[in-house]
Amino acid sequence: MPAVLGFEGSANKIGVGVVRDGTVLANPRRTYVTPPGTGFLPGDTARHHRAVILDLLQEALTEAGLTSQDIDCIAYTKGIAGKLHWKNIPGAWLGPGMGAPLVSVAVVARTVAQLWNKPLLAVNHCIGHIEMGRLITGATSPTVLYVSGGNTQVIAYSEHRYRIFGETIDIAVGNCLDRFARVLKISNDPSPGYNIEQMAKRGKKLVELPYTVKGMDVSFSGILSFIEDVAQRMLATGECTPEDLCFSLQETVFAMLVEITERAMAHCGSQEALIVGGVGCNLRLQEMMETMCQERGARLFATDERFCIDNGAMIAQAGWEMFRSGHRTPLSDSGITQRYRTDEVEVTWRD
Amino acid sequence: MEAPDDHVDGADGTDGAGAMRAPDDGAHDAAGGAGSPSGPGEPGGPGGTEAPGTEAGEAPQLKGASSAPGHSEEDSALASGEASEKKQVLEFALTVPFLCYMDAELAYQYLTSSAEFYHEAIHTELRVVGSDLFIRLTAEDPVLLQISTAYLLNQLSIVVQTMQHFVPGCFSRPRPGKGG
Numbered sequence: 001m002p003a004v005l006g007f008e009g010s011a012n013k014i015g016v017g018v019v020r021d022g023t024v025l026a027n028p029r030r031t032y033v034t035p036p037g038t039g040f041l042p043g044d045t046a047r048h049h050r051a052v053i054l055d056l057l058q059e060a061l062t063e064a065g066l067t068s069q070d071i072d073c074i075a076y077t078k079g080i081a082g083k084l085h086w087k088n089i090p091g092a093w094l095g096p097g098m099g100a101p102l103v104s105v106a107v108v109a110r111t112v113a114q115l116w117n118k119p120l121l122a123v124n125h126c127i128g129h130i131e132m133g134r135l136i137t138g139a140t141s142p143t144v145l146y147v148s149g150g151n152t153q154v155i156a157y158s159e160h161r162y163r164i165f166g167e168t169i170d171i172a173v174g175n176c177l178d179r180f181a182r183v184l185k186i187s188n189d190p191s192p193g194y195n196i197e198q199m200a201k202r203g204k205k206l207v208e209l210p211y212t213v214k215g216m217d218v219s220f221s222g223i224l225s226f227i228e229d230v231a232q233r234m235l236a237t238g239e240c241t242p243e244d245l246c247f248s249l250q251e252t253v254f255a256m257l258v259e260i261t262e263r264a265m266a267h268c269g270s271q272e273a274l275i276v277g278g279v280g281c282n283l284r285l286q287e288m289m290e291t292m293c294q295e296r297g298a299r300l301f302a303t304d305e306r307f308c309i310d311n312g313a314m315i316a317q318a319g320w321e322m323f324r325s326g327h328r329t330p331l332s333d334s335g336i337t338q339r340y341r342t343d344e345v346e347v348t349w350r351d
Numbered sequence: 352m353e354a355p356d357d358h359v360d361g362a363d364g365t366d367g368a369g370a371m372r373a374p375d376d377g378a379h380d381a382a383g384g385a386g387s388p389s390g391p392g393e394p395g396g397p398g399g400t401e402a403p404g405t406e407a408g409e410a411p412q413l414k415g416a417s418s419a420p421g422h423s424e425e426d427s428a429l430a431s432g433e434a435s436e437k438k439q440v441l442e443f444a445l446t447v448p449f450l451c452y453m454d455a456e457l458a459y460q461y462l463t464s465s466a467e468f469y470h471e472a473i474h475t476e477l478r479v480v481g482s483d484l485f486i487r488l489t490a491e492d493p494v495l496l497q498i499s500t501a502y503l504l505n506q507l508s509i510v511v512q513t514m515q516h517f518v519p520g521c522f523s524r525p526r527p528g529k530g531g
Contacts, residue, residue: 050509054512054513054516058516068517103506104509107461107506107509107510107513108509108513110461110464111457111461111509111510111513111514112513112517114457114460114461115457115513115514115517115518116517331460331461331464332464334464335464
């Protein structure tokens with residue numbers, strides 16, 4: 001009954017989780033929240049993670065009722081798929097796998113692995129989401145919609161790989177929502193996406209926004225540019241309210257996601273859909289996906305914020321699967337990477 | 352990479368297992384400079400990097416640089432030309448004392464595996480001598496050396512803090528002469 005300790009810190013959430021035989025024993029998490037109108041930068045985020053990670057680790061062990069001797073393996077986020085984008089702020093790489101936070105967490109994981117003499121496992125962040133989603137929901141072989149601040153991908157399993165059927169060709173859907181939140185100075189606490197969702201519930205008018213689906217892929221940079229340009233003018237003239245803009249943006253981008261997911265399900269003949277990633281917490285997205293699944297006679301699976309949002313337990317769960325199937329990461333290979341595609345990993349733990 | 356916002360408190364605040372001697376300015380000749388290894392088993396040894404034209408124990412100076420005020424502009428122009436022809440190799444050296452060989456080896460293993468992240472223009476030397484970890488970075492580009500030094504110290508700081516957190520006896524030996 002191996003117990004795996006997982007470290008996650010690729011973006012502004014840092015989590016340490018413990019999983020044993022499909023049971024989440026602990027999953028504490030901290031979020032680095034920046035003031036309204038701003039995003040999180042790599043250096044500041046890394047400093048936040050450094051300041052809390054050791055206490056978080058201790059908290060995880062205490063909550064799980066385990067000591068270092070009970071841990072069989074240490075897993076950490078090696079990297080994350082998706083696209084990097086440079087924002088015109090010094091040091092502001094937007095998108096997946098910010099280097100400094102990844103490194104600050106990887107250092108601790110590697111150090112405790114050596115201190116406690118435990119094997120180390122480097123985990124792909126996306127696969128962490130998928131494996132946690134499969135564990136919690138019981139979905140067997142779903143078409144996965146992975147949506148977060150750093151990633152937007154439609155994924156399905158085939159022949160020992162999680163294959164990417166479609167993805168964003170520029171920015172992630174969560175990044176689009178987060179940057180729109182900055183335009184309206186919406187609070188980042190608990191997250192900009194959550195606050196947009198609450199405001200959208202009060203929206204009444206649908207503003208027409210650019211809808212960009214290119215085959216199996218989507219594009220969000222255009223809709224973001226458009227809404228950044230028109231938002232202030234429309235609000236100033238009273239043409240719409242901030243709630244209307246939130247509602248319109250959600251409806252448009254979520255419809256794009258539903259379309260590409262449905263196309264992938266049709267291609268694969270899949271009867272299951274699983275939403276993972278932080279944006280997967282959005283109940284409106286789940287509602288729209290549910291409608292599509294019902295029309296196809298398929299089932300929709302989704303988790304709550306404990307496991308949708310980046311967390312340590314998902315890395316531990318993926319690590320648990322990898323550990324049982326014999327994966328090990330030598331120290332010489334235990335770095336991090338900001339470009340770690342989902343389909344680079346050989347999924348040896350599935351048939 | 353960014354400069355660490357804190358110095359290496361992990362070892363410095365460790366109440367006396369041995370002070371970590373940080374470099375005085377981050378990039379200087381190993382011979383005679385603060386933070387350089389000394390005593391038996393010194394890994395620097397013969398052949399250690401020195402700025403050309405300097406003697407052991409002497410602070411390095413850019414060739415042609417003058418400390419005397421009032422030098423002529425012609426001399427400065429000549430000095431600049433000479434300096435640009437012969438690039439000085441800059442060095443950061445640090446000896447980190449640990450309580451035991453295993454702790455030093457752990458830090459060494461970690462820093463060695465991180466060496467891939469350094470720019471190819473940075474020469475990295477890491478060695479465990481007894482219970483001391485010897486670190487030396489050399490480069491011709493002072494900016495690269497500064498960045499690499501900051502990155503390394505940041506990594507080392509995290510490693511030491513982690514060890515402190517989970518190994519209570521780590522670095523707790525009192526310093527001699529301080530009432531320990």
